[in-house]
Amino acid sequence: MTLAEIRDLLDAKMVMGEEKLHMEIHTAFGADLMSDVLAFARSGCLLITGLSNVQAVRTAYALDIAAIVICRGKALNDKFVETARELGIPILWTPFIMFETCGRLYREGLTGCVKEIVVEDIRSAHEG
């Protein structure tokens, strides 16, 4: 689906990134805990979260996540919007709860992203 189609499906407002409305999204990851996002989400996915603070934007930036959907109609502060602009991350804002948001997107064919298995041949752990 494109971000434009996602916006319409979720009765969402495009807060940032209108120039990327044509961007194709295939996978999604829903979470409020950013550690889970850092552990499991994949680059290029759509992050769906109710965490409306700047860490969501920074987390998305760290992982090269395609766009963020802020659900539950949570208010976005200036710092959030400013950081999203600075880091170039499209933001959609929907009044729907996470359950409804993920439910609709799943119905339309998005799948959950799964982190790639990384080969562990050069890893070791030491205790100093």
Added chain:
Amino acid sequence: MITLENISEKLSLKCKCCWENLSREVTGGYAGDLLSDVMANSTAGNVWVTRQVHQNIVAVASLKEHAAIIVVQGATPGQETLDKAAKEGIPILVADMNEFEVVGRLYQLLRPEQA
């Protein structure tokens, strides 16, 4: 109306406690990991989908009279959490699948007319 038993079977969930309550009917679903949000916005009879596993989730589910908690992406509730859940009569079901997949399928089950 759909029961926890139906959901558990269709989503291949593993029940970790309160099996006797799996006949409970489910009114809807709520997904989220921020406790204050879940307390503010979820409703009685909901199945709560989350990755949180500390024992506070039982207090929240009990307060909001959730039907059950589904813990996703292989997160493991500790014994303290399970003991508390058993005491409160809240089934905890565990899924290997990630949140998006679990919610997606649960949504389809709860609203077959929109599938």
Added chain:
Amino acid sequence: MPMKDNEKYLEGRYEIQGRDFVDAGLVSSRIKKSLKAMGVAEDVIRRVAVLTFEAEVNIISYATQGTISYYVLPDTIIIEAIDVGPGIIDIEQAMQEGFSTADDSIREMGFGAGMGLANIKRSSDLFEITSEPGKGTCVKCTLMIKGRVQSEET
């Protein structure tokens, strides 16, 4: 363990204040921008961004203050997070996914699920951690890179 002999490779050092949740992830994004400008491979940058973010959050959540330094050597990138704080009593336990000593305020910020140290280790090629209860913790992560320039075969 601190990187005294490799100071010439030090690219940046950032101070972090404990409980400063508003800025969590800021150091991670700065280091990421810097590595991007250097042409480091994307997947390496992503791993650095993840582990730095988690290290930052740990300092903010649990320590009084700390520093994150990053070094870019010819074949490796090293990130070092040193903090002053209560330290970790049982490192093995702290490394377990899901084990957390977070309070509710940390959880409400979207952190504290107990994934931090596990995420850091997973993102590193070499992971070293030491801690002295009552004093602080030091985490050192080494990532291998194939030279500084982005490889043509992705």
